[in-house]
Each structure stands twice: as C-alpha cells, then as structure tokens.
Amino acid sequence: MSVYHQPRKRVIILIITALVLIITARLLFLQVIEKKYVRLADANAVVRKIVYPSRGIIFDRQNRSILSNDILYDLVVTPAAVKKIDTAYLCNILQIDKTEFRSRIADAIKKNGRVRPSVFAGLLSATTYSRLQESMYLFQSGFELVPRPIRSYPYKAAANILGYIGEISPAMLKMSAYQDYQSGDYIGLTGLEKTYEAVLMGQRGTQYILKDNLNRPQGALENGEFDTAAIAGKNLRLSLDIELQVLGERLMRNKVGSIVAIDPQTGGILAMVSGPVFDPNLLAGSSRTRNVGKLFSDPTEPFLNRGIQATYQPGSAMKPLTALVALDEGLITPGFGYPCHGAYTSCGHVVKCLHSEAGHAANLRVAMAHSCNAYFIHLYRMEVDADKWGGVKKGHTKWREYMTRFGLGHKLGIDIPGENGGIVADTTVLNRLYRGQWNSCSELYVGMGQGQVAVTPLQMANVMCMIANRGYYYLPHLVQSIDNDHSDLLKKYKEKHAIGNVSDTAYHSVIYGMEDVIEHGTGRGAQIAGIAVCGKTGTAQNRGRVNGKVVDLEDHSVFVAFAPRDNPRIAIAVIVENAGTGARFAVPIANLMMEKYLKDTLPASKMAIMQRMLESSTIPAEKQLNSKIDSLNTTTGALTAADILKQYFH
Template sequence: MPVYHQPRKRIILLIITALALLLIARLSYLQLVEKKYSRLADANAVFKKIIYPGRGLILDRHNRSILGNDILYDLMVTPSAVRNVDTAYLCRILQIDKTEFNSRIADAVRKNGKVRPSVFAGLLPAAVHSRLQEGMYLLQPGFELVPRPVRSYPYRAAANILGYIGEISPGMLKMERYADYQSGDYIGLAGLEKTYERVLMGQRGIQYIVKDNLNRPQGSLENGAYDTAAIAGKNLQLSLDIELQVLGEQLMHNKTGSIVAIDPATGGVLAMVSGPSFDPNLLTGTERTKNISQLLADSSRPFLNRGIQATYQPGSAMKPLTALAALDEGVITPAFGYPCRGGYFSCGRRIGCLHSDAGHADNLRLAMSHSCNAYFLHLYRLMVDSDKWGGVKKGHARWREYMASFGLGHRLGVDIPGEHPGIVADTAALNREYHGAWNSCSELYVGMGQGKVAVTPMQMANAMCIIANRGYYYTPHFVDHIDHADDTLLRRFREKHVVAHVSDTAYHSVVYGMEDVVAHGTGKGARIDGIAVCGKTGTAQNRGRVNGVVTDLKDHSVFVAFAPRDNPRIAIAVIVENAGTGALFAVPIANLMMEKYLRDSIPLAKRPMVERMMK
C-alpha cells in the first residue's frame, strides 16, 4: 500500500472510533442518567393502580359513629388505551354527548398525560355504576371502574363541626405542604376534616399491573413484590354528644344563632349548633358541587359557623365578669350596694334599668339576680377610675386585661379553623374613637356587655367554664383522643389555664348571684328539679343598616349558664338573633339542652316546650 494512503486510513479510523465512543456515551447516558425514556417504557408496560384507603371514622363520646365511609366508584380512563370502545353506549349512560366525551379525554391528557389513568366520571350514582358494570366489556381497553371511599353522615347533623372533603385543586398541588398528594386525591377542606387531615387520610396503596403490547392487563408485576397495601386513616373520638347536638339543631330550627355547650372539667365541646344549619350529606356524592353552590347562594349563610365565627354584644350575660374584675381589684366587696331608682344618671344621661323598687341592688348578689344595669355600669367606672391607676386609660387597660384572662378579645384555640378573636376595645381604639379625649363615661356600657365589646358564643361558654371551675379552664376542643396515636396533637388541650388571681370569695358571690337568677329571677325558665342551675340572661342590643341607615333592630336573646352549681358538668351559651329578651328563647333552649345532657332525657312535661321551640 502506498505511503500517501496511510493518513486517510487513520482519519477514517479516528472518525469511526469517535462515532462509536459518542454512541456508547449516549447509550450510557440514556441507561444510567436520563430516566425519561425508562419512565415512558415503564408506563407503557406497567399500570400503576392507586388503592385509596378508607378515611378514619369520627365517633362521639359514646362511641357512636357520626361520620363513616361508603363506597362509590370513579370511572377512570387511560387515553392512550382507548380504541374501538362503544362511545355511544358510554355517552348514553352518562348522559353526555360526543363533544363532552372528547373534552373529558382532552382534560385527562392535559392533567396526567396519555398513558396514566385519570378520572373520567367521578363518584358515580349506584344506578349508573350498575349499568356501566354490566357493559364494561364494551369500554375496554381504556376504561376501568375504581372504588372510592366517600363520607356518609347517619345523624345528618354537625355539618359545621365535621367539615367536608373534596378533590385537591391544581393550586393546592403546587404548594410544598401538599407535595405527597396527587391529582384526583380527596382532602379535608373544612372543620375537623381539615384540622386532622393528616390523621384521617391514611396512606394510599399501589398495585403494579403488567400490560401487554395491546394494553391488556397480564397480572401483577413480579407477583406483587412491589405492591404496597393501603393503610386506613385513624379514627377520632370526640367529646361531642351527637344526641345533644341533634336536639340543639332541632331547637334552632327556623332560627338564626348558636348554642355552645362545654364540659367544664375537660374543655371538651359537648355540642356546637350554628343555625341555620344543613345536612352534611349534601356535600358528598355526585350532587356535591351543585349543592355547595346553592348553599353559598343562600342569604341565611348556612356555611357561617356562628359558634366561633359570629360575634355578638353579650349584654347582661357579661355582668358576672364585670363583677369578678371589680371584686378582685378590691374596688367593691360582696356587700357593696348602689341606690338604683330605675336608672343610671351619673354621666349626664339616663340609662334605664328593669327594676325601680328600692333595695334591688343593695348588694352584689341582689344586683346580679335583678340584673341591675346601673349597678354594673357603676362597677366599671369604679374600677377604671380607681386612684391606684393614675388615670382612666391605665384603668381601662387593666379592665381589658381581666377580660382577656376570661377568654375575650382573642382566639381560644379551638381545633377547627376559622375562629374569630372577638372584640374588646383597648385604649388605642378608644383614643381613635374619641380623639384622645375620653373618660369612664365614654364607654361605661361595656360594664353591662354593650358598647365596644363583641364575643363569640364559644367565648361566652368558655367564660362560664371559668366561673363554674372557680378560676380555670381548658382550651375548648372537639377531639378527645385519636385511636392508635400518641398524644402530641392533643397535648395543648390538657393544659390547665388558671385565670389571674380572683379569690374564692369573689367567685362565691357571683356564683350564688347567678343561682338566684335562675331560682327567682329573669332565668326562672332554666330551672331543673333537683339540680342547682346558675345562669345569666341577656338582651343584646342589635344595630344594623336598613336602606343604608344604621337602625336599632330587634334585640338578640342571650342566656349563659352552668350546672350543677357544685361539681359542674355542663356550661352553655345560647344566642338567638332578633328574638327579644333572653327569657323568650335562649333560656328555654338552654334548659332543654342541660336537662337532656344531665338526665339523658327530657321529661314529658317539657315536651310542649320542645315543640314550641322547634316551630
């Protein structure tokens, strides 16, 4: 071979070698580094079937299931596998047209791609599922019926407590805290379902099924070696008494307002009614979206949880707290009396009382039982004007500290979302209102629960727990314990909160004054034979806009109580909007709730009262 051919041969060899090395490098990259084609191959050969676990159950204090699981079916589609199926048959059963069929296929491709299954029709009614199951051979390959646990509510109650679940949204999937969820998963969106989502959700299972080149299932991948079993969610046991809750919702029928009942010994919520309410079964199944739209459009706002989200001026129901603050600061003693003659005149205007007879406010206990406005307005002024403060602003700040220690003006920390903090005006708010020039006459109404103070029913029920316990409370909560779980999530509900340093003597005077309210005062309708009930009625001022003008509307009916007086088992707050005095509606409702809980039944003699309240 001539010498001049050698360089050309070497060049050709170098080119071939370079191409071979390049090919080897590319193949190595694809095999060892790049996973895209491996994943596509797996997706074409192996079907990853999600096994949804049953969500945890929710039980009441007597182990009655108030929220369970039913099984509905999703019709799943794998777009790449859909070929030669009877689309007319499917459209006829689902009552859709071909355009809607194509739109759903396109949505499935956009969300999960062509080779992964997506929901084509979710939570099928039983009749639709039965018809599809009979003809599934007409829809294969490509379609499959997959079981899905959904919630059921046998008592049709406690909707605002339990909350609801729904499919996770695309926006939520982008959030880091939902990284372990995927499209099609259901998640708690309100109430206990949302707070305890991680406990209730359980753990999804996965089954890997091998497919042939025609996309037909051929059995489990390596006999199920890579499959994982679904793990059901943990159950919640509540402090709630579901029969008491149902009674409360019946009593609040055709009314707007709230009932909150708490066990003072534990802080466990026994019932929380928000009226008007709704059947939680409306938020499950195929009609869920339509029902939610109707509820959201309802002007009575059934989704508003009035027990923790609505605020009201407490009216005279706040007078026990005013008394405790004044007694503790030493500005009065239990024997302190006020010469009321039917009104309070010391601030240059008359503020009326219900009583004008002499002696009805000769001491704290009498003033409490007669609900003397003048007495408690004067207590507020005595406290904030005390010389020890060196000015009304410091005195009002001290009064506000007391109200905060009684649980007003801030969130208590109940274990469902959306709690409103309420309002107790501080000195900054009053400075803004009165441009810095104000005194104890400016906001003396707060002494009797009017003016710049607004509370939730939960806060008032918790305040009754404090008085019932003579100075302490536990954070109100619904979940008593979680099955097969440690106590970490619930630890904060076991901590006792001791209120300031109010003396036993102060509590004694207030408690017995509240007992007199029920024994022979404005709360006589709350009496229960053989049980000492302590309570306080209230008529809360209600102002609103009518045709754009702020107007005095019909007052709210308020009653707060606890029973028995010693070793109390229930504390309760009832507010019925636009219902007049506390004695008209709030007192009888509280009476029936307390008797039902303490005696486990309502006597026949009170059946007419039940019927009247339900009408």
C-alpha cells in the same frame, strides 16, 4: 518516568478498575437478578394503580360512630390509551354529549398529562355505576372504574364541626404542604376533616397490573411482589355527645344563632350548633358540588359556623365578669349596693333598668338576679377610674387585661379552623374612635356587655367554664383522643389554664348571684328539678342596614349558664338572633339541652316548651323566603316537629 510517579499511576489504575467492576456488577444485578425496574419500565405492559385507604372514622364520647365510610366509584381515564371505544354509548350512560366528552378529555390532559390517569366522571350514582359496570368491557381501552371511599352521616348532624372532603385543587397541589398529593385525591377542606387531615387520610397503596397488547388486565405483576398495601387512617374520639348535638340542631331549626356546650372539667365540647343547620349528607356523593353552591349562596349563610366565627355583644351575660373584676380589685364587697331608681343617669345618658323598685340593687347577689344595668355600669366606671391606675386610660388597659385573661378578645385555639378572636377595644381603638378625648362615660356600656366588645358563643361558654371551676379552664376542643397515636398533637388541650389570683370569695359571690338569677330572677325558665343551675340572661342590641340605613333591629336572645353549681358537668352559651329577650328563646333552649345531658331524658312537663321551640322561626322574612335550606334538608328525609316530639316524649 520517575520512580516517584510509579505508585501514583498504580493507584489511579486501581481506582478506575474498581469503578468499572462496581458499575458492571450493578448493571448485572439490575438486568439479570432484579426484575422490578425492568418490569416497571415497560409502560406498555404494566399499569400502576393507586389504592385509596379507608379514611379514619370519627366517634362521639359514647363511642358511637357519627360518620362512616361508604364506597362510590370514579370513572378514570388515561387519555393516551383511549382507542376505538363506543363514544356515543358512553356519553349516553353518563348523560353528556360529545362536546362535553372531548372537553373532559382535554381537561384530563391539561391536569395530568396523556399517560397518567385522571377522574373523568367522579362519584357516580348507583344507577350510572350499574350501567357502566355491565358495559366496561366496551371501554377498557383507556377507562376504568376506581373505588372511592366517601363519608356518610347516620345522625345527619354536626356538619359545621365535621367539615367535608373534596378533590384537591390545582392551587393546593402547588403548595409544599400538599406535595404528597396528586390530582384526583380527596382531602379535608373544612372542620375536623381539615384540621386532622394528616391523621385521618391514612397512606395510599399501589398495585402494578399486567396488561396484554389489547390492554386487557392479566393479573398482578410478579404476583403482587411490588404492590404496597394501603394503610387506613386513624380514628378520632370526640368529646361531642351526638344525641345532645342532634337535639340542639332540632331546637335551632328555622333560627339563626348558636349553641355551644362544654364539659368544664375537661374543656371538651359537648355540642356546637350553628343555625340554620343542614344535613352533612348533602356534602357527600355525586350531588356535593351542586349542593355546596346552593349552600354558599343561601342568604342565611349556613356555612358560617356561628359558634366560633360570629361575634355578638354579650349584653347582660357580661355582668358576671364586671362583678369579678370589681371584687378582685377590692373596689366592692359582696354587700355593696347601688341606689338605682330605674335608670343610670350619672353620665348624662339615661340607661334604663328592668326594675325600679327600691332595693333591687341592694347588694351584688340581688343586683345580679335583677340584672340591674345601673349597678354594673357603675362597677365598670369604678374599675377604670380607680385612683391607683392614675387615669382612665391606664384603668381601661387594666380592665382589658382582665378580659384577656378571661379568654375574650383573642382566639382560644379550638381544633377546627376559622375561629374569630372577637373584640375587646384597647386604648388605641378608643383614642381613634373618640379622637383622644374620652373617659369612663364614653364606654360605660361595656359594663353591661355593649359598646366596644364582641364575643363568640364559644368564648362565652368558656367564660362559664372558668366561673364554674372557680378560676381555671382548659382550651375548648373536640378531639379527646386519637387511636394508636403517640404524638403530642393533643397536649395543649390537657393543660390547665389558671385565670390568676381572683379570690374564691369573689367567685362565690358571683356564682350564688347567678344561682339567684335562675331561682327568682330573669332566668327562671332554666330551672331543673333537683339541680342547682347558675346562669345569666342577656338581650344583645342588634343594629343593621335596611335600604342602606343603619337601624335598630330585633334584639338577640342570649343566655349563659352552668350546672350543677358544685362539681359542674356542663357549661353552655345560647344566642338566637332576632329573637328578643334572653328568656324568650335562649333560656328554654339551654334548659332543654342541660336537662337532656344531665338526666338523659326530658320530663313530660317540657313538651310544650319544646314544641314551641321546634315550631318557631326567628329568621327574617326576606331571608326565609329566599333560603333553600328547608328544601335541601327535605331531600335527605328531615323529620317533622311531630315526629321529633314523639322521639323525646313517649
């Protein structure tokens, strides 16, 4: 062998020797010094148990807990460990037969295998849990009771906002977003529970429990040395005023529609009601699955959060925006008048107005107070036909740009899932609708909030924030802060969104016109003593199918407002389906909500109005007949109208 190869041979020998020493040292450490892996590998002696953390609590703006955690128990099975138990007795306790017992064991094996625990009977009732607890020594071979935190709702309100939790589905477990979950885990499925799942869920812990050869627990492995503690989820602090939310839900009993109230200074949502309402406690506990099925099949669609998912033609509530565009473009001044004699007839259509007397559209403020259809139709046509645009299509595009800046026709980005962006038709849609042949007369109705425009109640409440603030708003949101959270999760809700260069003079004219609506116009029912309220009523046309034919149905009642006029504290939109004019239902509901929030009490003079709202139903008879909402709410102790009145009027 050459001298050249001698150093190379020594290097190889040294490397091999070093590797042998490292492997030997590691084996010595694992087998003699470190006992953890030896212990955990002994599957017959050690059981790994998951400790579920306490889910984060949700508080309202006054730090009132609007949901809390209770404890129920799951009966969990490890199929491979089930030996020589009294199956008949267990079936008797659970009120199932042996066929169902075998089916559940098979499902557990299919879901999680034979040696991993699976839920056999979830969220046991108090009676069932009590009987099982007394007899668990009979079922220790393979079965155990595992505590499970569940939600409870002391105010019985805000179901569509809070959402609900449920067991994660097999389909979700296959998604990368849920790789840290396992079968049997509970997860936020809707509402805030879903949006803030990562914050609310906390971190699971583990316990390693020693068992003897008879599968009896003998205590913690190595005195708990290998256990990890569960870490509770973080709490959410909302802008929501739970007392205002409760009032809104009571006012929307037996009604279909929505109330959305926002703090204009922050964009924080004060209340978001979707009618018909249901008690969120129906979605917790052992009856959850059965109740979910009933609610999903109910003809009134209670799971539809109408505040963000339903869209409506805004009707005359659109007129303040029509006025702002005309003023900002310099097409009119606040003194601009229109010679309306009770209808608009310039396009070959007859669009009637509420008033026909001379001078009811003498200027912007007067036209706003009288809600003159002809005036605002004329403004829309001026806006899209202006010479500077060079054609109606470019004019309509410019008009749509304004609507987009005002927050219409797209999602605003609220922090609960399912938001609908609404509709503000662009020229592509109109070209298709009218086969390329259209002009300002074709869509004249959008000037008065009809035609190819549809909005959510959230968007209309946000428009009121924008007008109240004279040209800016914050993205509407529910969560104001998260305890012990230093991320940028809420950053976008703190940023101010400016509308553009719409002048203060334009806002001034529109705002005072809206005040006139309340003082001596169509919204007089919204007056609050000592507070300047600005608003606009609306009556939205409602077309639907009856026996396969499209027909005109009862109009929707619409009202939007903010108060006070200066330094506003609340902006609100109310839509009640099939309820007629805005003044009939939307105005009194908004009035009660605003007064309760601004003054924290309701005067005795409003008792009769509230009683009418509580006792009225606007749900179509055929839907009311087939709805299970009332009977379901009764099971959780719903109050009567008389009981509610006593709470507000002593």
